Amino acid sequence: MLIHHTIAAQRAALRGRAPIAFVPTMGNLHEGHLALVRQARAAAGPDGQVVCSIFVNRLQFAPHEDFDRYPRTLERDCALLREAGCDHVFAPDEAELYPEPQGYKVQPPSALADILEGHFRPGFFTGVCTVVAKLFHIVQPHIAVFGKKDYQQLMVIRRMVAQMALPIEILGGETLRNAQGLALSSRNGYLSDEQREQALLLSRTLRDMLQRHAAGAALEETEAWAMAQLSAAGWAPDYMVLRRQHDLGTPAAGDALVALGAAKLGNTRLIDNIEGRGA
Structure with missing residues (x-):
């Protein structure tokens, strides 16, 4: 090399x-x-x-x-x-x-x-x-x-x-994750051991957003729920949204979706996303 x-x-x-x-x-x-x-x-x-x-x-x-x-x-x-x-x-x-x-x-x-x-x-x-x-x-x-x-x-x-x-x-x-499901990131090095455990909430919430929307929850309701989940756990979320995969536009029925989120845990800003099928 x-x-x-x-x-x-x-x-x-x-x-x-x-x-x-x-x-x-x-x-x-x-x-x-x-x-x-x-x-x-x-x-x-x-x-x-x-x-x-x-x-x-x-x-x-x-x-x-x-x-x-x-x-x-x-x-x-x-x-x-x-x-x-x-x-x-x-x-x-x-x-x-x-x-x-x-x-x-x-x-x-x-x-x-x-x-x-x-x-x-x-x-x-x-x-x-x-x-x-x-x-x-x-x-x-x-x-x-x-x-x-x-x-x-x-x-x-x-x-x-x-x-x-x-x-x-x-x-x-494809996004690589550790055994617990945390997306690998250079900024994970800023997290304490306790924060690494807490950081799993981001990917879990993104998955839950897709499941809730597939079960019939409205888009705005799902996004507001996700923001509240992170805020209640001490995070400072920037966005937790569901968007169309192909252009990040507001999804319509049947669109392939991606749940995207960005939030600060302590002083470290983490991002993640999960792809899913449309409702």
Whole structure:
């Protein structure tokens, strides 16, 4: 496995190589990330190249968020990636990827990007789309893999690739959970042992939302119930909603649904989602 810290080195290493499967990350890797790398390995085939980027992207953090304390664990991450079948790690520093202020940015449509996560984190998806577009231009992958845990992000990236006519197949990786059902996340490292147990309430409530709605409960009633459940347990929920899977719009009868939630447990903000069938 080769590690590249400059754009020129990464491009040179991939010149003439195909197919290329790409997994962009911010590092501090866990088994969920590694599953995406293995998915990329399978998609690329034995003769393909698997690239994983590690870059903590300032553009997608608001001033009050955890950019400075986000864990940087490059040496450990590289060891894990080597075992997972990665061929190249692209790990630029900020001056390499943003040598001057990034004045040109990718602005996704507000109908998709300014709801849910985009509503509570203004500018988040502009930051995501800008860095991903830049990484796509550097790596020039044929395949890119993103986790379904960041459900809205996966949808935003898919739409960007389609509208920009980029020759990249976007694959979604299933959310990995621990034995108790907690979705794997880098931010789980901020939780105490007690909070890890409490964190299971988020996924349980999302599953209950789907079940209650399938049993005939109205959409607004189900969402209000879920918000109250988390609030009563000491959480600070941002949203607990049921949406259509294909566009995150308000569902109609028969639509395939996804329950999505975001809430703070102590000082740690967690997100999760569960797909389900329509009522």
